[in-house]
Amino acid sequence: MRKLLKDILMWGAIILGLVVIQSLITVTSFKLNLTILPVFYLGFKKGDLSGFSAGIGTGLIEDILSGYIIGPSILSKGLIGLFASLLNEKFFVWTYIMGIVSVFFITILDETIIYLSLSIFSHQPTMLSNFIMASVIKGLINSPFGGVIKKDEG
Amino acid sequence: MLNRRILLTIILLLSTLSLMVFQSTRKPFRPLPAIQNTIIHILDIFNKTYENIKAPFRTYSVMKEENLRLKKEIAELKLQIQKDEEIRLENKRLKNLLHVKEKGSSVVAIAKVVSSGLRKWPAIILINKGSKDGIKKDMAVRTSDGLVGKVTDVLPEFSRVLLLTDPSFSVSVRIQPSRIEGIVSGKGNGQCILKYILKEEKFEQGQLLVTSGLDGIFPEGIPVGYLDNIEGMDELFVTINVRPVIKINRLEEVMIIK
Numbered sequence: 001m002r003k004l005l006k007d008i009l010m011w012g013a014i015i016l017g018l019v020v021i022q023s024l025i026t027v028t029s030f031k032l033n034l035t036i037l038p039v040f041y042l043g044f045k046k047g048d049l050s051g052f053s054a055g056i057g058t059g060l061i062e063d064i065l066s067g068y069i070i071g072p073s074i075l076s077k078g079l080i081g082l083f084a085s086l087l088n089e090k091f092f093v094w095t096y097i098m099g100i101v102s103v104f105f106i107t108i109l110d111e112t113i114i115y116l117s118l119s120i121f122s123h124q125p126t127m128l129s130n131f132i133m134a135s136v137i138k139g140l141i142n143s144p145f146g147g148v149i150k151k152d153e154g
Numbered sequence: 155m156l157n158r159r160i161l162l163t164i165i166l167l168l169s170t171l172s173l174m175v176f177q178s179t180r181k182p183f184r185p186l187p188a189i190q191n192t193i194i195h196i197l198d199i200f201n202k203t204y205e206n207i208k209a210p211f212r213t214y215s216v217m218k219e220e221n222l223r224l225k226k227e228i229a230e231l232k233l234q235i236q237k238d239e240e241i242r243l244e245n246k247r248l249k250n251l252l253h254v255k256e257k258g259s260s261v262v263a264i265a266k267v268v269s270s271g272l273r274k275w276p277a278i279i280l281i282n283k284g285s286k287d288g289i290k291k292d293m294a295v296r297t298s299d300g301l302v303g304k305v306t307d308v309l310p311e312f313s314r315v316l317l318l319t320d321p322s323f324s325v326s327v328r329i330q331p332s333r334i335e336g337i338v339s340g341k342g343n344g345q346c347i348l349k350y351i352l353k354e355e356k357f358e359q360g361q362l363l364v365t366s367g368l369d370g371i372f373p374e375g376i377p378v379g380y381l382d383n384i385e386g387m388d389e390l391f392v393t394i395n396v397r398p399v400i401k402i403n404r405l406e407e408v409m410i411i412k
Binding site: 017020023024026065070071075078079082117120122124125 | 178
């Protein structure tokens with residue numbers, strides 16, 4: 001119980017720290033997407049429940065602070081947490097290239113879910129061309145992180 | 155394991171989609187102000203720490219207080235110059251009249267930008283002044299250079315400001331030299347567009363756009379942006395790209411006016 005509480009506090013602080021960094025840094029005219037990294041990590045290493053919970057928590061913070069509707073980030077991050085655990089289960093061999101590619105595509109998936117949710121339920125946040133460019137750049141920035149995630153042996 | 159994952163996915167999809175459908179038909183759901191305030195306060199603490207680390211490097215030998223005072227003075231002077239320019243043009247057009255009613259704006263508060271937004275496409279900023287400081291929804295926000303946006307959400311100690319670069323933002327403007335009127339909206343990429351300008355109207359690149367005051371939200375004469383190239387045209391109107399006057403990535407202090 002104590003370990004669980006310690007883990008929750010530690011990951012909560014990491015996610016909040018990344019939220020702050022994200023709010024401070026702007027690349028050209030868009031924000032980075034760093035919060036996807038702990039969600040992916042927890043889903044991949046600790047399983048579906050951890051990934052799901054981390055995704056919901058992170059998404060809720062992002063949605064509250066965004067000023068738009070509540071839901072897009074919760075949906076995207078929650079799905080990413082579950083998807084990351086599925087990746088760990090389905091691939092018996094995990095190379096660092098697979099990690100890089102996975103994080104790249106997962107970042108784009110996260111961006112796409114948020115973009116579509118906002119476009120359907122609120123308003124189109126930016127033009128499609130900007131969205132594609134921003135998503136690819138964010139994916140490229142995040143992708144090296146995938147190279148350091150290793151699958152647990154056995 | 156797989157069943158649990160499917161179940162979680164279904165729960166997540168159903169709950170978030172119904173939440174978003176609910177909000178799209180009514181209004182954005184705002185969680186308890188206490189939760190929002192707490193998160194924003196934490197963000198503010200981090201932000202202040204970051205500012206404090208940055209401050210000695212930035213202010214160098216200049217005293218911080220002195221710097222702030224001078225900044226405020228410059229801001230007020232710039233405001234005065236812009237207002238005078240508007241009045242000069244107004245005088246020119248109405249020179250036969252003896253009395254001209256001045257249309258000015260008053261500063262409600264000067265706020266610091268707590269966060270430049272967490273949305274992937276920065277279109278909303280958080281400022282450290284709220285309803286306690288007299289800020290109300292739909293008040294105009296500007297810097298000494300020009301229009302920033304409008305207040306969309308007011309908490310007791312913080313407010314959210316929708317930037318003019320957001321696609322859902324619009325402001326009634328006029329091209330300063332020619333007085334042609336149109337509507338400026340955001341493009342979502344840090345730029346804006348000017349809409350509803352008749353094809354036969356004459357305009358030049360680099361001309362300044364100022365608020366016209368016709369929308370009833372923004373006071374007249376606030377610089378908005380500079381005309382750029384033509385983006386497109388239909389049978390009646392041309393759409394022109396606009397470079398905002400303000401640097402969105404470098405917003406530090408803003409004025410809330412009414």
